[in-house]
Amino acid sequence: MSAACALADAGLGVQLIEQRGYLGGRASSYLHPGVGEIVDNCQHVLIGAYTNLIGFYRRIGVSERIHWTTEMTMIEPGGRRSVLGPSLLPAPLHGLPKLLCASAFSLADKLALARAFAAILLGKATDPSESLGHWLRRQRQTQGALDRFWRLVIASALNGELDEIGLNYAAMVIRGLFLDSAEAGAMGLSTVPLSGLYEKVPAYLAARGGAVAMNEYVEGAAWDEDARTWTVYTRTGEVVAEFVVLALPFEATQKLLPHLPTEKAGERLARQIEKHAHRPICSVHLWFDRPVTELEHAVLLDSPIHWMYNQSLLQKRPGNYIELVVSASRNFAALKREEALGLALGELARFFPAAKEAKLEKSALIKEVRATFSVPPGIDSARPAAVSPWPHLFLAGDWIQTGWPSTMESAARSGHLAAETLLFATGEPRRFLEPDMEPRGLMRWLRR
Ligand SMILES: Cc1cc2nc3c(=O)[nH]c(=O)nc-3n(C[C@H](O)[C@H](O)[C@H](O)COP(=O)(O)OP(=O)(O)OC[C@H]3O[C@@H](n4cnc5c(N)ncnc54)[C@H](O)[C@@H]3O)c2cc1C
Known part of the structure; x- marks a missing residue:
């Protein structure tokens, strides 16, 4: 398109x-x-x-249908929350204050993450023949940083296991999401069902x-x-x-x-x-008789379910519609519908106790077996x-x-x-590629 x-x-x-x-x-x-x-x-x-x-969205007149947010809420089982997001500090330091305050990570985890981010900034994560997993072992990452950040945020964004992901792609995601600028790392979510973004294309x-x-x-x-x-x-x-x-x-x-x-x-x-090769992503769509959370979206820590999206809030839809997403989900994709649904409901209740009281009205499980291609070294x-x-x-x-x-x-x-x-x-060349976003703050010098 x-x-x-x-x-x-x-x-x-x-x-x-x-x-x-x-x-x-x-x-x-x-x-x-x-x-x-x-x-x-x-x-x-x-x-x-x-x-x-x-x-592309601007060209077809739908860019205002994207809702932008700069905060990522991470929830531990039991409900304790940490919020990652930008502060007033210049890039690449803008995310640091909230990371330092995040209870999801121990002091050792935070130091390990800071060390890895610094290595990326210093251009020490560029070898396209090295895997992210191998590089993280060299960076002496803690179990907490591996499980709660590298696997959950980065490997799941790239939909693969740590050892299957090329280091250059992981470094690119880190720079975009956390280092270049608060604007580059802002998350956009559609306020309409996805095909609504393309309805103007035929006309x-x-x-x-x-x-x-x-x-x-x-x-x-x-x-x-x-x-x-x-x-x-x-x-x-x-x-x-x-x-x-x-x-x-x-x-x-x-x-x-x-x-x-x-x-x-x-x-x-x-x-x-x-x-x-391709990798699967699964989503579980749940409709309840009452709200189970006031959050628009969240990352679920230490869980086989990775992301929660509150579609009633995001797409302003009637009812109480929650979508759960499982990335890099070979094991989940192998589950039968009832097993997958049982697991998803149990996990949801671990993070949002209101889900225990709520009545499930209907549900759908979507397994996208060929979701994304993998990016190995x-x-x-x-x-x-x-x-x-x-x-x-x-x-x-x-x-x-x-x-x-x-x-x-x-x-x-x-x-x-x-x-x-x-x-x-x-013979009539024209430019369509949009320029990359310019890094902001101190990153303007660090990226040179
Ligand atoms: C479950 C899931 C979650 C994802 N999450 C994200 C995300 O959060 N963020 C993100 O940026 N990306 C995400 N992606 C990846 C993103 O969807 C894809 O990278 C992107 O849509 C690929 O677009 P494409 O046009 O290259 O290919 P496609 O979207 O696959 O388009 C190819 C089109 O060609 C058509 N086609 C195929 N063969 C023929 C044929 N012979 N004749 C006519 N038509 C044909 C198909 O029907 C299809 O419409 C996700 C993907 C999946 C599946």
Whole structure:
């Protein structure tokens, strides 16, 4: 969608073909038949540093639908709370006062975290061939810092185990969330179900001579060298186009490869795709007969459930709707529905005693098995550029070479990159990539 809207803006007639009956892919909402409610496939969080995603939202006129918050509440079993967030100190010190006051961490944990953050600031966490887990052992992190910060906040943001995560990606998340500036680390949550963020896309494209075709599965494409056009085959017909952008996850790209013209270079792409793997994220959606917490969201410490989002408050929805999210959730994803629900309800009551008294009215469990691609050490060589082995065909999708982990920002960035690369090929280049957020405070000098 970010590629389509940027290219439509540049005057191209864009046809967007989507296999589902709604837009948004892995970041979307739909009517859940079991509960009769519109639910997100999972809560999605953005941060201020997502400049391309925010630029895309601005382009289509929905950026005001994001609610921004700078505070992260961590809750220990039993209910004791710590709040992380910025102070008036300049970056990178802005988060320090609240971290020092956080009862969730012992003094030894805080010193260990400060040591690791300092190492990142000093550029000692850049080796893309080292795993986060290995580096943390070298940084002598305490069990508390490992369990309550590195595993829960950082590994869960990257949806992997500590030893599966490339150090460069972890350092990038730390800089964005905690060091560069309070603005870069602010968390954004949609105030509408996710697909509501894209409802203007069909009209945006139509007003610029384009169209969206939904429920259309792309099966293959053929290049006509004489006409210099592509014919894209869908299950019900075909579309002839001068240029094609394939904005698919790596698995769907892999499925399409045998149905594209055979090219030697395509083999390299196939080998790159083989190096990718996906990881699951699960969400449990619960409706109660009464409120169970006044918090909008929270991080749950020492629990198999990681995040709580109060959707009644965030999306101003009737009823008492709580969503629980489990990242890096291979074990949770293997549970049967009743087991997963029992575990989620038990954990919720450990953190929010009001949940014990509340009556559960309905519930939904969503397992996204292919939620995100993992970013192990060395993955960068398996992330292709926007230029493909075929003429007039460009690659997009969160997994291409954007420098970002599997996020909506990477997806939006990849779309802008593909649009730029495509227009360059037409001889009428235009810039769509949004500049990164400038570090603030002392970080302006420290990042140089
Ligand atoms: C459970 C979960 C939680 C997440 N949480 C966060 C978060 O908090 N923050 C964050 O930034 N990111 C999060 N992500 C990651 C984020 O959703 C993805 O990185 C992003 O949506 C990827 O976008 P994309 O356009 O690259 O791919 P997709 O969203 O997968 O889009 C690809 C589209 O192509 C369509 N398609 C595939 N094959 C075909 C075909 N042959 N023909 C036609 N159409 C086809 C699909 O239906 C889909 O709509 C989460 C993802 C999941 C699943």
